Amino acid sequence: xxxxxxxxxxxxxxxxxxxxxxxxxxxxxxxxxxxxxxxxxxxxxxxxxxxxxxxxxxxxxxxxxxxxxxxxxxxxxxxxxxxxxxxxxxxxxxxxxxxxxxxxxxxxxxx
Amino acid sequence: xxxxxxxxxxxxxxxxxxxxxxxxxxxxxxxxxxxxxxxxxxxxxxxxxxxxxxxxxxxxxxxxxxxxxxxxxxxxxxxxxxxxxxxxxxxxxxxxxxxxxxxxxxxxxxx
Numbered sequence: 001x002x003x004x005x006x007x008x009x010x011x012x013x014x015x016x017x018x019x020x021x022x023x024x025x026x027x028x029x030x031x032x033x034x035x036x037x038x039x040x041x042x043x044x045x046x047x048x049x050x051x052x053x054x055x056x057x058x059x060x061x062x063x064x065x066x067x068x069x070x071x072x073x074x075x076x077x078x079x080x081x082x083x084x085x086x087x088x089x090x091x092x093x094x095x096x097x098x099x100x101x102x103x104x105x106x107x108x109x110x111x
Numbered sequence: 112x113x114x115x116x117x118x119x120x121x122x123x124x125x126x127x128x129x130x131x132x133x134x135x136x137x138x139x140x141x142x143x144x145x146x147x148x149x150x151x152x153x154x155x156x157x158x159x160x161x162x163x164x165x166x167x168x169x170x171x172x173x174x175x176x177x178x179x180x181x182x183x184x185x186x187x188x189x190x191x192x193x194x195x196x197x198x199x200x201x202x203x204x205x206x207x208x209x210x211x212x213x214x215x216x217x218x219x220x221x222x
Binding site (some may be wrong): 042044071090102 | 144146152153154155156157159198200207208209210211212213214217
C-alpha cells in the first residue's frame with residue numbers, strides 16, 4: 001500500500017534561519033507531488049507541484065523553494081525564514097485525477 | 112482566475128442531515144473533490160465528482176452540476192465525530208493539473 005511520510009511534525013525556527021522539510025512516498029512510482037501551506041483556520045494554498053524528478057512548478061512567488069531529487073522525494077526549503085512563513089505545511093501525492101493523499105503535516109512557527 | 116466559495120460555518124444536531132454548498136469559478140474544470148480535516152490533523156479525501164450527478168459513499172454523498180459551477184456535500188445521520196472542517200477543491204487543467212481548495216466550512220455537530 002502507498003504511504004507518505006513527512007517530517008518533522010513540529011518546528012520552531014527563528015527569523016532568518018534556513019528551512020528544510022522533507023516528504024517521501026512509498027509504494028508507488030512517478031507520483032505527482034505537492035506542497036501546500038495552511039494558515040490557522042484557513043484553506044490550503046498550493047505552493048509547489050512536481051510531475052517528475054527535477055520538474056518543479058511554483059505557484060506563489062516567495063522566499064521558499066522546492067526540489068525533487070528522487071522520484072519519491074520532495075523537499076521544501078528556505079534560505080531565510082520570515083515571520084509570514086509560519087503555518088501548517090502539507091505534502092501530498094496523487095497518481096490519478098481523483099483525490100490527494102496528504103502527509104501528517106509540519107507545523108512551523110517562525111519566531 | 113480561480114475561486115471557490117463555501118459557507119464558513121454550519122451547525123447541526125446529531126442524527127440530522129446537513130448540506131455544505133460550494134460554488135466555483137475556474138477554467139479547464141476537471142472535477143470537484145471534498146476533504147475532511149479534524150483539528151490538528153491533515154485533510155483526508157472524501158469524494159470526487161467529474162460528471163454531473165450524485166455520488167454516494169456511505170453516510171456521505173457529493174453532488175455536482177457543471178453547468179451551474181456548483182456542488183455540495185451531504186452528510187446524513189450526523190455523528191459527533193463528524194465535527195470537522197470540510198473543504199471543496201477544484202481540479203483543473205491549464206498547462207498542468209492543479210487543485211485549488213476553498214477556505215473550508217467548519218461543521219459543529221451538537222448533541
